[in-house]
Amino acid sequence: MEGGRKGFLFTAIMTSGAGFLSAFSPNYVALMALRFLVGIGLGGGPVLGSWFLEFVPAPSRGTWMVVLSAFWTVGTIFEASLAWVVMPKFGWRWLLALSSVPSLLLLLFYAITPESPRFLCMKGRTMEAVDVLEKMARLNGAQLPSGKLVSDKNIELDEVSESATLLAATAKAAKEEENDNIKEDEGSDFGGFKSVSKLLSPKLLRATLLLWMAFFGNAFSYYGIVLLTSELSNGNRICAKQEVESVHSNNSSLYKNVFISSFAEIPGSFVSIMIVDRIGRRLSMASMLFTSCVFLFPLVFSRTEILTRISLFGARLCISASFTIVYIYAPEVSPVLLFSTISLVTKAEPSCQVLKLNSRVFTSLLHHFQIYPTSVRTTGIGVASSVGRIGGILCPLVAVALVHNCHQTTAILLFELVVFLSGVAVMFFPFETKGCRLNDTEADMH
Template identity: 50%
Template sequence: VHLSHILFISFIAFIIINYAHRTRKPLSGGGDCVLDLNKKQSTTVYLSSLLLQANFFEAVFSDIGTGKQQFHGQMDYKAAGLYTLDEALETVGFGKFQGFVLGYAGLGWFAEAMEIMILSFIGQAVKSEWQLSSGQESLLSTIVFAGMLLGANTWGLLSDNYGRRKGFLTISMVTFGAGLLSTFSPNYLTLVLLRGLVGFGLGGSSVFLSWFLEFIPASNRGMWMVVFSTFWTFGSIFEATLAWIVMPRLNWRWVLAFSAVPSFALLILYGVAPESPRYLCMKGNTSDALRILEKIASVNQTKLPPGVLVSGRSNDKDEESAPSENTAPLLPSLSKSTTQSKSGFSSFFMLFSSKLIRTTLLLWVLFFGDSFSYYGIILLTSKLSSGQSTCFPSLQSNINPQDDGLYLNAFITSMAGIMSHSHFLLYALPSFS
């Protein structure tokens, strides 16, 4: 019986290997593992992968013949000479290449902070110039956040379907274009529409964060996420300083124009920004992912693990050790075919599954409280500085955009972020080093 099993499986393996040799298409391994051996890969890698498959089958057949082990469809990555994306990133480590990725993605975060911080300054200036009501002034801020709400639910889907690079390219184009056109707004309605479009672009800023983290080894993602968030603090400080210098000498239109410059810089540097290797692996394009990993290793002066890159989920050990760091499918227990069939808004409802509903609600409450407090403080800074309060009705007419106190208070409020980030980094410095 054992001999017949061996002969039958050997015959099937022979057919599969010969079929792969003729078609040179992806060859399926065990479980969730898929080898992408398309025409873009070199002949050496292709032949090596066939040998690895043959060795793998040989090991399994010998186990069946002796009755010591059964084949359950799971491949031993290291024994077969394979490595995953997470293993490759851990091997190449954090180096100069990730430093560039951090700078580019951080610039996107920097640009969003400036566009948000500007809401503290242009509202009063526009109200004074066009004689607007308090409700019309508030609408300038409300429309930006409404656009962000719509953009947050749009850009993520686009970047998942068409790539991270195309995602933040479109985001930068929308943000820069609408921000620059805002400076030429002839009336209030045009300004509201354009600022709403800016908010729509700002809603995709999380794409920059996701793109950056997909280049970072899993063991360091938490720390580098904190480092990444400091770009927001510096963007807020820079915007407060910019408004402090420009507003008293020029006007709010110039502040809008200068605030769009970081988004323009993103467009200039777009050509050298690489695609996310994790996105490429999720799409089964391991050949392009391998080229990017080789470039990372070259720039960082390290080497990739020996063997062949595997596209698919991380192994079970990675999922257990760093579940929050994994950007693979949200439900590891689901099969690959099931998760791939879920796209668009259908994947949104996965957040309310029995395994994720608690985490989803907790994160929503935390983000709501954080956003409500932070943006509330930012927007109220200008109100309190100018004395616009029902407690001080006599000061309501004293709105002066040239008052240094307005910019000083915004500057001090933004500087508080440096202290919080520094405290966290110093606290976690031993583990980080």
């Protein structure tokens, strides 16, 4: 496991470097290879999200994750604006080169990027973790609670009273789970493959399929709606020959339509902020997915220019909101991404003055709030995210290909089906993470 700071550096170098070099591709194969590397770099995005979660207040982590995701919207609008200006006059090479600049600018912030305190403690680097926590406290005009920072070794923060102890039951439960996990991991040298195979075991099959459907549906629909914005921009007149002409770089109306539809994600972000911490993750995702179906439905019967713009604008608003929330929900069910242990220990027991940054401890506390058991949870979430990316890959190969062949109605119905099934899958998620706070004892969670 690498720290969030290294993930930050990897993402910036890979996306900016490969992105800039792709502008100089001598042929199609080289272009695809370099864009593949850009995709690998972008895969580090969830690492940045998990790193960000450790620095925000737990009661409003959903809201702050939406705020973070809003910068995706800003980037989308920026890219659409850039394409609108650059492509007709200068071509795709200039577009790719200029698009790599924002990632390159990330490197300027690397020097001031703090490492995850939790990661540092897991590695036994508690002194460095204390430094990060003290800087956080100073910036927020607060003080660290008195007590000990406990990992593999103890660091004195302030004078500790005689009553400063860690909850024995918590430690015991954590130790038992740690021993169980070690025994399980020792059973094979191919622990990673075992974890993947367990995802499809009878016990976990339901949870696995539900997560896969949610991620696949959100990605397939989101990127599909983005592509449909250009594919259906000419209403009922789209057909194979005209469609080839419509994507020519001199067609400025194509970029204008993409630019306008990109603004749908701004109200989508506001909707996410309003509902994610109020009605919960499951209901928020389901309502957005089903509402997206409503917006897409008129396109089955008519695709005039105005109706197409309104329908795709509304559908993109809802899908972007759902896509944002599913990436909030997934980390909340993974112990690697979820909680700040400081809040857990200092608030769970007011008299407790020990700070415990140990992933094993609060993993055991979350036993009743898990889609997957500890041994396969990280693998489960990672595979689900990969399934979502497969949805994004298949979208232009399947749905958009139908539009190219003048099967617009079939394409719209396919999107309707995928979005609807994703909404149904979300409703059957095993639990709701809204209200799953850090300040509960093990007894409270029972």
